[in-house]
Amino acid sequence: MYEIRIHSRGGQGGVTAARLLADAAFRGGKYATASPFYGAERRGAPVVDFVRINDRPIRIYSQIEHPDLVVVLDPSIMDAVDILQGLKKGGSIVINSPKPLEIPRHPVFHVDLTGIAIAQNLVVAGSPVLDTPLLGALAKMGFVSLDAALAAIRDMFSDERNIKAAEIAFRELNL
Amino acid sequence: MYEIRIHSRGGQGGVTAARLLADAAFRGGKYATASPFYGAERRGAPVVDFVRINDRPIRIYSQIEHPDLVVVLDPSIMDAVDILQGLKKGGSIVINSPKPLEIPRHPVFHVDLTGIAIAQNLVVAGSPVLDTPLLGALAKMGFVSLDAALAAIRDMFSDERNIKAAEIAFRELNL
Amino acid sequence: MHLIATGNKGVAEAVLQAQPDVVAAYPITPQTEIVEQIAAFISEKRLDCQYIPVESEHSAMAACIGASATGARTFTATSSHGLLYMHEMLHWAAGARVPVVMANVNRALGPGWNVWAEHTDAFSQRDTGWLQVFASTVQEVYDTMLMAFRIAEDEKVLLPMMVNLDGFSLSHTMQPMEKIETGTFIPPFSLPHAIDTLHPVAYGPLTGPDEYFRFRADMERSMRSSRLVIRDTEAEFARLFGRTYRETEEYQVEDADVLLVAMGTFGKEAEVAVDKLRKEGIKAGSLRVRWFRPFPRLDLAGRDIVVIDRGYSFGFGGVLSMSIRATSRAEPYSVIAGLGGQEVTYHDMADFVRDRKPGKEYWFGVKDDV
Amino acid sequence: MHLIATGNKGVAEAVLQAQPDVVAAYPITPQTEIVEQIAAFISEKRLDCQYIPVESEHSAMAACIGASATGARTFTATSSHGLLYMHEMLHWAAGARVPVVMANVNRALGPGWNVWAEHTDAFSQRDTGWLQVFASTVQEVYDTMLMAFRIAEDEKVLLPMMVNLDGFSLSHTMQPMEKIETGTFIPPFSLPHAIDTLHPVAYGPLTGPDEYFRFRADMERSMRSSRLVIRDTEAEFARLFGRTYRETEEYQVEDADVLLVAMGTFGKEAEVAVDKLRKEGIKAGSLRVRWFRPFPRLDLAGRDIVVIDRGYSFGFGGVLSMSIRATSRAEPYSVIAGLGGQEVTYHDMADFVRDRKPGKEYWFGVKDDV
Amino acid sequence: MKRKRRRLALSEPVEGASGKTGSWRTYQPLVNRELCNQCGLCVLYCPEAAISEEQEMDLRFCKGCGICANECPKKAIRMIREER
Amino acid sequence: MKRKRRRLALSEPVEGASGKTGSWRTYQPLVNRELCNQCGLCVLYCPEAAISEEQEMDLRFCKGCGICANECPKKAIRMIREER
Amino acid sequence: MTEIPKEEFILKCTSACAGCSSSLSLRYVLKAAGPETVLVIPACCTSVIQGVYPRTALRVPVYNIAFAAAAACASGMSASYQKKGMKMNVIVYAGDGGTVDIGLQALSGAFERETHFLHICYDNEAYGNTGMQRSGSTPLGAITSTTPSGKIHPKKDIDQIVEAHRPPYMATACSAYPLDLFQKVKTALSIEGSKFIHLLSPCPPGWRYPTEKSIEVGKLAVKTGAWILWEREHGSLRISGPSRAAMKTPLPLEEYLKIQGRFQAITLEQVQELQHSITRTMERIRCELEKPCT
Amino acid sequence: MTEIPKEEFILKCTSACAGCSSSLSLRYVLKAAGPETVLVIPACCTSVIQGVYPRTALRVPVYNIAFAAAAACASGMSASYQKKGMKMNVIVYAGDGGTVDIGLQALSGAFERETHFLHICYDNEAYGNTGMQRSGSTPLGAITSTTPSGKIHPKKDIDQIVEAHRPPYMATACSAYPLDLFQKVKTALSIEGSKFIHLLSPCPPGWRYPTEKSIEVGKLAVKTGAWILWEREHGSLRISGPSRAAMKTPLPLEEYLKIQGRFQAITLEQVQELQHSITRTMERIRCELEKPCT
Numbered sequence A, B: 001m002y003e004i005r006i007h008s009r010g011g012q013g014g015v016t017a018a019r020l021l022a023d024a025a026f027r028g029g030k031y032a033t034a035s036p037f038y039g040a041e042r043r044g045a046p047v048v049d050f051v052r053i054n055d056r057p058i059r060i061y062s063q064i065e066h067p068d069l070v071v072v073l074d075p076s077i078m079d080a081v082d083i084l085q086g087l088k089k090g091g092s093i094v095i096n097s098p099k100p101l102e103i104p105r106h107p108v109f110h111v112d113l114t115g116i117a118i119a120q121n122l123v124v125a126g127s128p129v130l131d132t133p134l135l136g137a138l139a140k141m142g143f144v145s146l147d148a149a150l151a152a153i154r155d156m157f158s159d160e161r162n163i164k165a166a167e168i169a170f171r172e173l174n175l
Numbered sequence C, D: 001m002h003l004i005a006t007g008n009k010g011v012a013e014a015v016l017q018a019q020p021d022v023v024a025a026y027p028i029t030p031q032t033e034i035v036e037q038i039a040a041f042i043s044e045k046r047l048d049c050q051y052i053p054v055e056s057e058h059s060a061m062a063a064c065i066g067a068s069a070t071g072a073r074t075f076t077a078t079s080s081h082g083l084l085y086m087h088e089m090l091h092w093a094a095g096a097r098v099p100v101v102m103a104n105v106n107r108a109l110g111p112g113w114n115v116w117a118e119h120t121d122a123f124s125q126r127d128t129g130w131l132q133v134f135a136s137t138v139q140e141v142y143d144t145m146l147m148a149f150r151i152a153e154d155e156k157v158l159l160p161m162m163v164n165l166d167g168f169s170l171s172h173t174m175q176p177m178e179k180i181e182t183g184t185f186i187p188p189f190s191l192p193h194a195i196d197t198l199h200p201v202a203y204g205p206l207t208g209p210d211e212y213f214r215f216r217a218d219m220e221r222s223m224r225s226s227r228l229v230i231r232d233t234e235a236e237f238a239r240l241f242g243r244t245y246r247e248t249e250e251y252q253v254e255d256a257d258v259l260l261v262a263m264g265t266f267g268k269e270a271e272v273a274v275d276k277l278r279k280e281g282i283k284a285g286s287l288r289v290r291w292f293r294p295f296p297r298l299d300l301a302g303r304d305i306v307v308i309d310r311g312y313s314f315g316f317g318g319v320l321s322m323s324i325r326a327t328s329r330a331e332p333y334s335v336i337a338g339l340g341g342q343e344v345t346y347h348d349m350a351d352f353v354r355d356r357k358p359g360k361e362y363w364f365g366v367k368d369d370v
Numbered sequence E, F: 001m002k003r004k005r006r007r008l009a010l011s012e013p014v015e016g017a018s019g020k021t022g023s024w025r026t027y028q029p030l031v032n033r034e035l036c037n038q039c040g041l042c043v044l045y046c047p048e049a050a051i052s053e054e055q056e057m058d059l060r061f062c063k064g065c066g067i068c069a070n071e072c073p074k075k076a077i078r079m080i081r082e083e084r
Numbered sequence G, H: 001m002t003e004i005p006k007e008e009f010i011l012k013c014t015s016a017c018a019g020c021s022s023s024l025s026l027r028y029v030l031k032a033a034g035p036e037t038v039l040v041i042p043a044c045c046t047s048v049i050q051g052v053y054p055r056t057a058l059r060v061p062v063y064n065i066a067f068a069a070a071a072a073c074a075s076g077m078s079a080s081y082q083k084k085g086m087k088m089n090v091i092v093y094a095g096d097g098g099t100v101d102i103g104l105q106a107l108s109g110a111f112e113r114e115t116h117f118l119h120i121c122y123d124n125e126a127y128g129n130t131g132m133q134r135s136g137s138t139p140l141g142a143i144t145s146t147t148p149s150g151k152i153h154p155k156k157d158i159d160q161i162v163e164a165h166r167p168p169y170m171a172t173a174c175s176a177y178p179l180d181l182f183q184k185v186k187t188a189l190s191i192e193g194s195k196f197i198h199l200l201s202p203c204p205p206g207w208r209y210p211t212e213k214s215i216e217v218g219k220l221a222v223k224t225g226a227w228i229l230w231e232r233e234h235g236s237l238r239i240s241g242p243s244r245a246a247m248k249t250p251l252p253l254e255e256y257l258k259i260q261g262r263f264q265a266i267t268l269e270q271v272q273e274l275q276h277s278i279t280r281t282m283e284r285i286r287c288e289l290e291k292p293c294t
């Protein structure tokens, strides 16, 4: 079982990203679940999403304790939340940031999702929406194919800018 | 235990009469209970009241099966209801009627409560109110004293016409 | 002072003596006399209290909650659909830890409309966090109402409390009762978390899972403490005023071979059935369950019991009978009777005992099998 | 057709296929996606149905009752306070014998506000006469919703039915599921007592005690028949679509020394705890209770069981655990856990089993004794 | 014959559903045909629909409210004490 | 010290009750002191009360909504992309 | 009068109180509506008036529903008939409590959604069925069993509340004018959307007057201007016949008050306030008729 | 502006969305009310805005209560303070859902009883807290998550509904005019009885415009006449400063509509209907000002 934890804030698209990711994995023939935990249902409040990918049905609903991968959509959240908590030894981190970031003992990948979203004008009520670019970036990480990711996105959004953003993020993630 | 069943119609004062009777008995040093059973809570609907008088506390709430006395405030009710049901052998009947009435094997007493109420102008929304005159009539029957009856009435009504009506009924019941 | 009064009057007299600051209530048969009597007390200036003639029971309870939160003693009364319409606010009152006191006149639930006694209205509120007690005589209604304010408002409890009385058969039945001088029996109202502008806090905001869980645990903690508070209050009441109440009322239980278990007026009339059965040589006893929340710890293991249930949980069973099964190792004969004011006499009750089939359920008077 | 969907989506997809005539609903977290999805279906003309955007849940249920009475298939969805606000109308729907189908997304009750999973909202409606079932996966939500229309509307049942799913942990969790071609599995709606101007009658008027009692008995009669209807419907479903559902779902029960009993998502994750315990050499099994009304007839006498309760009745006990005590001779270890979305993992569940104390109650994570 | 199963309270329309409400009366309306001019107002206003077009009171059901007498412009209806 | 028993959720007022909401920002307001004429409109309109009388933005809490910039009649406030 | 159908949809006899004007009105409501009608009845006197199970005096389908739920229940019915493409008169017949107090929210919601139905509020100005407690619709100064010294708040203005929803049709009526009522129900049922009729229904036990005076009291309400008969179709207001004279030369209000026992504790000030509110309403109506503002 | 106290009763920082105009308005409400205030909050955005347990941004007592119950809860508080003889501002701060839909009945009851309190309805024209579903207050043509093709019913006229209760004071306000709001709250709190303020609160995520435009959108509402600022004290109406110009020469309604994403599916007909209703309202106001009918 591959377990992914996504840290974001209400309004950034973390929940949708997790759902898209599970959908993409499912399209790739896997069992997958995605579930959110909101503190409060409001813009800005920290949200954690849990994605599990497996070859067999998944019967676990509780939160992921030991993720293989942690995704941080909002780096500022790291002031308030320990994003490393429970992260498996050597587990990777994907961070939405234009700059590289060092975290000891963990491979850290970065990509400027915010920049990509803004460039594609994927902005809702003032907030850039990071879900679709993130999916592109995660496809690059390899556990879903770019095709599956794009198919999942197309199923949910009609606006092609989302595809564009995902493709750019796929390209730009510094793997 | 002495058990009394009062048949009346909503609006005639059967419920109040039962309460006054229990009150009067209580004033006479007895234990007493009074409880109503309404079909529907509306003027005109048949109502039955149950009064129990005893020397010891009364623990029975169910309806009286074998009354010692049956009171009929509205003779027309006899078309619809079997007022004799369960009446003890030789049990008495008090009927609100200007005319005497024969019922085999039972002493029947009559008094024109309606007439008395109308004469005293005890009429609410077009219906003569029979509770207080009835109490006078029942005092004549002997199981509460007239004094106790009048005291119970005074406690509930300030209008002296009620006392008057009770006294007249006391006098007029054809014992 | 001795007088003769109905159950509803008993409620009103107790309320008069408890001197609530705020009463918010909505009329419904067979509770109306209570609110009418309180309105009369206020109009006659015998009671100095704010009466809020609300537009619904949901609002009645909301108003009581608001008033209580500011540090006011509150009272309301309702019945049946009125109680159901309050349901959301019953949960709220308990969670908000406001010791609202309520009289509920037990009545059946529509449709069809039916105004007579049944306990399902109150049973259906059994998960709301309210203390619940069922009275069986006018005297007990009055005495219990007085105790209710003291119990609910006790610092160790601070949960709302409902006093139940059977519609018509108790609410409208006149019986002798004694009015007492309560003196200091009911202490002045005081709520540790009353609203205070000098120390402003936000009440009941969004609360995370772990803290929420702890507050729920505290409600149960208080429910458990309430057992002691109830015991002490009832003992103090007995000491001061001479009438003794317990979780249950026992009648001829000691040597009984079979027990009739019931609540409310049925529980009282059951004593007459016991007398009758004993005369016939059947050693019966009666156990009247007064407290329903917290539910009493009954020791009925291995006893032969007949439970008369005046409230039912469809797809499950008689609520009292199932509660007894759950809390003690008994296998009662469960009689469902008296719903919607169905007439049940002590003769019928004696029949239930005679015809009992332990572990079975019986719907009184229904021909075809249920 | 295989897809991946949330629990809420599972509900909406089933509703789309059941083609209700009237949907009346009011939004509340975490149910909102259901009503939004249905509104979208209608707006996209995929669903031909009257959507009534009511002003409250009380009205949502009243509208469903009114529509159903005229012979329309009806659906609504709610959660938590929405369900509480419906309480009066839940009783009404059952008494009026209208087979309204509802999805309830289980959520805790305020105050403090809390939007996460808990079963008290549904448990608190257990005396209303509704059939209740709890699902544990998106697939089960979808399948059970489909069956709900058939079961509730069956002539032998004609009682309303509530399908429960855990807030967020199921409503918002995406899982793979298969959409089926229902064909004639759900028969057209037909209500024997639907309003008919050619044969005018008055519905639910004032009803005397004896008749009232008989109608209540009939409700219980139908509850009992529903057991068969449920069994047949589930068997037919298995035959047609290959997935089998029963009153309970058993996992490694046969040879188990100790059973974990739970509902909803906890009941599914308990299987993982069982696997873990078995690896450690503890012969555990899991029994997930699906049906809550009618409550299943469990044969647990003498078995060593640990019940995890996600809903509580203050002053009484965990509702599931007490229900099991009442219906079978078991003496479970009663664990109260997960109220208000409290996090409970399969590790915790394994701990409950290891640390079990039969007959005792334990509030998970609360330090001081409750 | 097996009765249709009754699941809920459904009332059938029938005359005298609330009984012979005529017995509620204390006073009974009496029409003076001499005075009556058939204006029909009593028919219009009788809450019980107990007056026929021919000004016949259906005494099985007339509750004796007295509206007909009160509203009769010709004072053709009198209420007299019911004898029982 | 034994903590006071907590029976129900009572929240205490405190600054930063909802965290350092400054981290929500994508854009941050920057005042051009040359252009600013101290009209105070930004202070009036900031939903977060995050602007002092001296037009200092409290960046711990400013959510970056941009209202101050939008409403500034002098166009003295610019929103610039937050660097993190 | 010829146009009123002879057919009765209320069989003899209801269990209404003798002299009940609300049950009288229901006769004409049903005559106007005819058999293709569903009557929705929340808890109120009419729940009892219809008769006790298993018999009913009403010859149209009657759906009894919880007190707060009438308009919402009607919404569901109306939606269902719409789905089925059936023409049906869905009529709520509710008391003032079930309209202006506990039933207000459902009413307002149904009107906001433009539900196709007719809501009739028969206003006996108190909770009749439970023994005459105060309602929001009880007038200032009236004694009820919960206002033993007279109500201290004015009557809630449900007409203006309903008017705020801009229904295509609304009207007042009074049971003393059955023909007017009949016509208004007819008109209401001929129009699509949410309609409202506010029907003053004097009540002998509640208002404390002898049963025979039900019509007289109703007429006095109209003649003194305490109750004004009008109808408003698509916004435009029309005064109904019986009120035209009263609008010009109303009888003194006291004539209406003194005939009723419930006003026996009313203060002079309260009488003036009632009078003032009548005058104000009349002025507003006149003003609108002269120069329609909307 | 000098008269607005510097003291803040909202500590930095709430969890309102960035650019939330309702939380902005609450700042001024509390400044006007001061510390002797109890704020009653039904379920709505403000339940969350205040902060999550155990911390809150609000420095006055806040009483959270069930969705339908705010005005009733306030009734109880007000009665209690009356009994105690304490002066206290009891203020309900409720969304439009908690006022015009599920909270309407309690509101109407409280006003009928002349409860001493102030009810402020901050109107973001949808159920914000649950993600922008339609409310009774959603305007015609607006997209919400339950009206994906635009609402087909007009906005409920809560002002006229409240006006029907003849409160001693009621007013409209808009979060884009905090000084006006401040003044109105001050006035309301100085008057005995039930007061109402209807506060238009543009909401970026709900109305689908960028956060920085909250004030701009509010001003456009007023300048186009889509929202008219007025106050009514003891019945008499006064147009507030910012709306005086708009009453004379309103900007075209389109300016208000096109800035918001939620109106992107509105039909031409619906725009005309909105325009018509604005015109009608303005006319009615003018008519009343020229010749007060009541």
Ligand SMILES: Cc1ncc(C[n+]2csc(CCOP(=O)(O)OP(=O)(O)O)c2C)c(N)n1
Residues within 6 Å of the ligand: C026, C027, C028, C029, C057, C081, C082, C085, G043, G044, G045, G046, G066, G067, G068, G094, G095, G096, G097, G098, G099, G124, G125, G126, G127, G128, G129, G130, G135
């Ligand atoms: C929720 C609820 N609360 C209270 C009642 C009790 N109740 C039944 S009818 C009624 C009064 C109805 O008054 P109104 O609507 O004015 O009609 P009327 O009885 O005067 O005809 C009341 C309070 C009820 N049935 N349900």
Ligand SMILES: Cc1ncc(C[n+]2csc(CCOP(=O)(O)OP(=O)(O)O)c2C)c(N)n1
Residues within 6 Å of the ligand: D026, D027, D028, D029, D057, D081, D082, D085, H043, H044, H045, H046, H066, H067, H068, H094, H095, H096, H097, H098, H099, H124, H125, H126, H127, H128, H129, H130, H135
């Ligand atoms: C009885 C009940 N139904 C539904 C809800 C869910 N709910 C909470 S807030 C809300 C919307 C509130 O809308 P509004 O009053 O307009 O305030 P806003 O959120 O827009 O500030 C809803 C539907 C609830 N808490 N209680």
Ligand code: SF4
Residues within 6 Å of the ligand: E029, E045, E046, E047, E048, E049, E050, E051, E057, E058, E061, E062, E063, E064, E065, E066, E067, E068, E069, G019
């Ligand atoms: S007295 Fe009344 S009920 Fe009898 S006929 Fe006359 S109007 Fe009708």
Ligand code: SF4
Residues within 6 Å of the ligand: F029, F045, F046, F047, F048, F049, F050, F051, F057, F058, F061, F062, F063, F064, F065, F066, F067, F068, F069, H019
């Ligand atoms: S960007 Fe918004 S929150 Fe920040 S200072 Fe400006 S107005 Fe205030």
Ligand code: SF4
Residues within 6 Å of the ligand: G015, G016, G017, G018, G019, G020, G021, G022, G023, G045, G049, G124, G128, G129, G202, G203, G204, G205, G206
């Ligand atoms: S109480 Fe009044 S309205 Fe009700 S039935 Fe009697 S007369 Fe009619």
Ligand code: SF4
Residues within 6 Å of the ligand: H015, H016, H017, H018, H019, H020, H021, H022, H023, H045, H049, H124, H128, H129, H202, H203, H204, H205, H206
């Ligand atoms: S949804 Fe709208 S009203 Fe609610 S907090 Fe966000 S901006 Fe404010």
